[in-house]
Amino acid sequence: MINNRDSQGMSVIVKTITRLTIGLILLYGVYILLHGHITPGGGFAGGVIIALSFIHIMLAFGKNVALEKLNQTWSKIFESTGALLFITIAFLGFFGGVFFNNFLDKGEHFELFSAGTILLSNIAIFLKVGAGLFLLFVALVLFKIGGRK
Amino acid sequence: MLELYIVLILMIIGAIIAVETKSILSSIVALGKVGLGLTIAFLILKAPDLAIVQLVVEILTLIILIRATLGRDVKYTKENQNWGVKFLSIILIIIFLIFSYNVLQSLPEFGNPILKVADYYIENGMKETGAANLVTSVILDFRAFDTLGEATVLFTAILGALAVLRKNGIKDKDTKENKGVQGD
Amino acid sequence: MIYFLCFILFSIGLYSILTKRNLIKIIIGISIVDYAINLFFILVGYRMNGRSPILEKGEEIERIVDPLPQAVVLTSIVIGLAVTALLVAIAIRIYEKYGTFDINEIKELKG
Structure with missing residues (x-):
């Protein structure tokens, strides 16, 4: 687990509380993401919440710990995967006749595995939004404060 | 309300x-x-x-x-x-507010929308997509083209921010310029 | 009347964009304009005494708030965040080059 004796980051209190709450935030994000078609939420909200949980690690423990969990190369790969998955689902709609057709079985209403391609699209949007926002924040943090004075 | x-x-x-x-x-x-x-x-x-x-x-x-x-x-x-800029902007904003007040009179009253597009989504959304959340069924099934465009805009914005904040190219150019100045 | 309050919020953001000289204040103005437009879309789609557009088991479909503006605004909020981050990136780059956030000083330095 994360060592809280590091010199980087905030104080010991913040680090301890972060270690306790980070799993809950991640779990809540996954819940919001997977139940997007039956309760409020969806790919956008889940993606931003999960990106925020990694940003939380970065604010409390410093940038090295967070980049060990998810580095820039992997987040770039995740973002591209999300975009490709979304456009692939769109093109697979041609099996049903038109672009973005919901070609899978609709299943039973109010169940988790229902609503055809909507769950898959939510996961694609989640990968895109979450990885993209984390990448943006990493780029803003890694940029050195310099300039003429 | x-x-x-x-x-x-x-x-x-x-x-x-x-x-x-x-x-x-x-x-x-x-x-x-x-x-x-x-x-x-x-x-x-x-x-x-x-x-x-x-x-x-x-x-x-x-x-x-x-x-x-x-x-x-x-x-x-x-x-x-x-002060001139401030004065002109306040005049512009007052004119904008007067015009918008006159235009808003012709909108339907608050709480009684007259948009008829959504009736189809409300009636058939559950049957055609199987999603109980109607907003999700609109953004990912009926109007997924909007979401595709949104994904493109997000991708472009992130790409732009990464390009503005990149390190490699800009530093090389600076050092080259500095070397040229020193050489002269 | 409630639409007009929304327009006042919009014009405060517009005033900030037009008159302020600090780049961060301009970004704040753009954010306020963004909020006002999102709120206006949702206000147009509201139905008096309606219920949220999420169906439940065994309930009649009746008096549901318009789901279409909500779907449009949902994408617009995330785009607003990305645009704000892009503007902040440009502002940080300008600060690194000129050492200030003030647009008048930047103009003088350049000329």
């Missing part, structure tokens, strides 16, 4: 504070207050999806804006000396 008026007036007060305060850090905090007021307004207007997204996005905006100002020398903004 009294609570909606109260929330909106609080948002307007927060926006005025955010615009007119001299300390940049407190104006960013006041912007956060406006965003949280918007979250409550979304909850009152029966839009729980938007309330969740707006709450999280507001926190992230606050973190990004504070990252931009912390560690910089300039903590306080200087007073704008140019």
